[in-house]
Amino acid sequence: MNVLVLGKSKTGTTVISRTICNSxxxxxxxxxxxxxxxxxxxxxxxxxxxxxxIFDHWLDRKSALASIANNGHRLQxxxxxxxxxxxxxxxxxxxxxxxFDLKRVVQDPSLFDTWIxxxxxxxxxxxxISFLRMCEMFDSLFHANFTRSLSKFSSFDLGxxxxxxxxxxxxLLLKYEDFIAGNTKALAAYLNLELSDNxxxxxxxxxxxxxxxxxxWKRYFTPEDVAFxxxxxxxxxxxxxxxxxLTPVDRIPEQELSGYVRMLLER
Numbered sequence: 534m535n536v537l538v539l540g541k542s543k544t545g546t547t548v549i550s551r552t553i554c555n556s557x558x559x560x561x562x563x564x565x566x567x568x569x570x571x572x573x574x575x576x577x578x579x580x581x582x583x584x585x586x587i588f589d590h591w592l593d594r595k596s597a598l599a600s601i602a603n604n605g606h607r608l609q610x611x612x613x614x615x616x617x618x619x620x621x622x623x624x625x626x627x628x629x630x631x632x633f634d635l636k637r638v639v640q641d642p643s644l645f646d647t648w649i650x651x652x653x654x655x656x657x658x659x660x661x662i663s664f665l666r667m668c669e670m671f672d673s674l675f676h677a678n679f680t681r682s683l684s685k686f687s688s689f690d691l692g693x694x695x696x697x698x699x700x701x702x703x704x705l706l707l708k709y710e711d712f713i714a715g716n717t718k719a720l721a722a723y724l725n726l727e728l729s730d731n732x733x734x735x736x737x738x739x740x741x742x743x744x745x746x747x748x749x750w751k752r753y754f755t756p757e758d759v760a761f762x763x764x765x766x767x768x769x770x771x772x773x774x775x776x777x778x779l780t781p782v783d784r785i786p787e788q789e790l791s792g793y794v795r796m797l798l799e800r
Contacts, residue, residue, distance in 0.1 A: 534557075534580075534581050534611045534612065534724075534726075535577075535581065535582045535583075535584070535608060535609060535610045535611050535612075536550075536553055536581075536582070536583045536584070536610065536611065536612045536613075536614065536724065537584050537586065537601075537602060537610045537612070537613045537614065538550040538553065538583060538584065538585045538586070538614045538616065539586045539588060539602065539613065539614070539615050539616065540587070540588060540615065540616030540617075540618070540709075541587065541588045541589055541616075541618075541623065541691065541693050542587050542588075542589045542627060542630075543618075543623055543626035543627045543630060543741075544616045544617070544618040544623055544709055545616055545618060545709040545712060545713070546585050546586075546587065546616055547585065547734050547738050547741045548712075548732055548734055548741075548742070548745075549614065549616060549707070549709075549712055550563070550583050550584075550585040551563075551732070551733070551734040551735060551738065552728060552729060552731070552732050553583050553614075553724065553726070553728070554583045555729040555731040555732075555733070556724075556726050556727065556728050556729040557580075557581045557726070559579075559580045559581060560579040560580060560581070561579055561580075561581040561582060561583060562577070562578065562579040562581070562582040562583070563582075563583055563585070564582060564583070564584040564585065565585055566585055566586065566587050566590065567584070567586065568590050568591075570597060570600075570601065570606060572584075572608070573601055573606035573607060573608040574606050574607045574608070575607065575608075576607070577608065582608070584608075584610075586598070586601070588691065588693050588696065589691060592691060592692070595692065595696060598696075599696070599699075599700065599701075602700055602702055602704075603700070603701055603702045604702065610702070612704075612705070612723060612724055613700075613702055613703070613704035613705070614704065614705050614707050614720065614723075614724075615697050615700070615704050615705070615706050615707065616707050616708075616709055617697075617706060617707070617708050617709065617772060617773075618708070618709035618710070618747075619709075619710065619747065619748070619750065619769075619772075619774045620689065620690070620765075620769065620772070620774070621750035621754065621762060621769075621774070622709075622747055622748065622749050622750050623689075624664075624683070624689060625664065625749055625750060625753055626743060628667065628668060628671060628679060629743065629790065629793055629794060630741075630743075630797065631671070631675075631677070631679070632645060632648065632794050632797055632798060633740065633797040633798075633800070635675055636797075636798055639675065644674045644675065645794070645798055647674060648670070648671065648674055648675075648794065649791045649794055649795060650791075651667075651670050652667075652790040652791040652794060653787075653790070653791045655667065655753075655785065655790060656784060656785045656786070656787055656789075656790050656791060657784060659752060659753065659755075659781070659782055659783075659784070659785050660755060660781060662755075663754070663755040663757045663758050664750075664753055664754050664755070664758045665680070665683075665757060665758055665761060668680040668683065683761075683762075686765045686768045690768070694768075694771070694772070705719065705720065705723040707719075707720055708773065709747065710747040710748075713745065713746065713747050714747075740796065740797060740800050743789060743793050744789055748780075749789075751778065751779050751780040752779075752780055752781070752782045752785060753785070754779060755779075756779070759777055759779065763777060
């Protein structure tokens with residue numbers, strides 16, 4: 534069986550695809566984040582394969598991605614799993630993972646120290662620093678455009694919702710939150726596979742793990758953030774996310790913020 538797992542960056546594609554890999558008794562080929570069509574035109578050497586594709590990597594080639602998903606190549610998919618995650622949790626994860634991509638190009642390492650110190654302030658007093666303020670601080674340090682990317686729903690949705698709606702091939706839409714909560718009966722039935730309890734992603738991919746949870750935005754966001762993101766209330770509702778209730782906390786664990794970024798920089 535050949536399985537395609539497709540999702541945006543930081544939506545659980547790694548843990549979901551690796552869990553599916555771990556569920557096969559026979560040899561399985563894991564195709565990790567291909568950015569061209571070559572792997573899909575090569576001869577298959579194992580009984581099973583799991584391909585993990587990041588939608589963000591194909592933004593300027595969506596028709597090519599659709600062709601892959603619709604079996605327009607030698608590799609023919611039997612099952613397709615499209616992942617959806619609460620955009621509020623997703624953007625938090627994207628922001629915190631960003632330094633891993635920047636560390637190769639940022640010349641002044643003290644900028645990362647400043648960012649880590651700032652995240653420490655958020656950990657100690659979550660209510661004092663909004664997520665929007667985190668974005669602004671990140672932009673000022675690294676000359677990024679993260680804050681501006683939040684100005685339109687389409688800017689951080691990237692057309693993924695539209696792509697999923699237009700995909701012709703049969704597929705399963707899986708919510709990240711259901712997978713994390715263990716609600717995987719629909720996934721197992723669709724794959725006709727007994728899912729393994731082993732969710733170990735393997736050493737090369739452990740950096741992708743931060744909390745392994747959902748609704749983190751409830752602890753990270755402030756009322757200011759809620760007011761800002763409610764401009765997309767209709768779109769979030771279409772995705773199945775209509776709860777806007779915060780769960781304030783006194784502290785956020787270090788391993789979720791400054792400790793996580795420090796780990797990424799040491800990799």
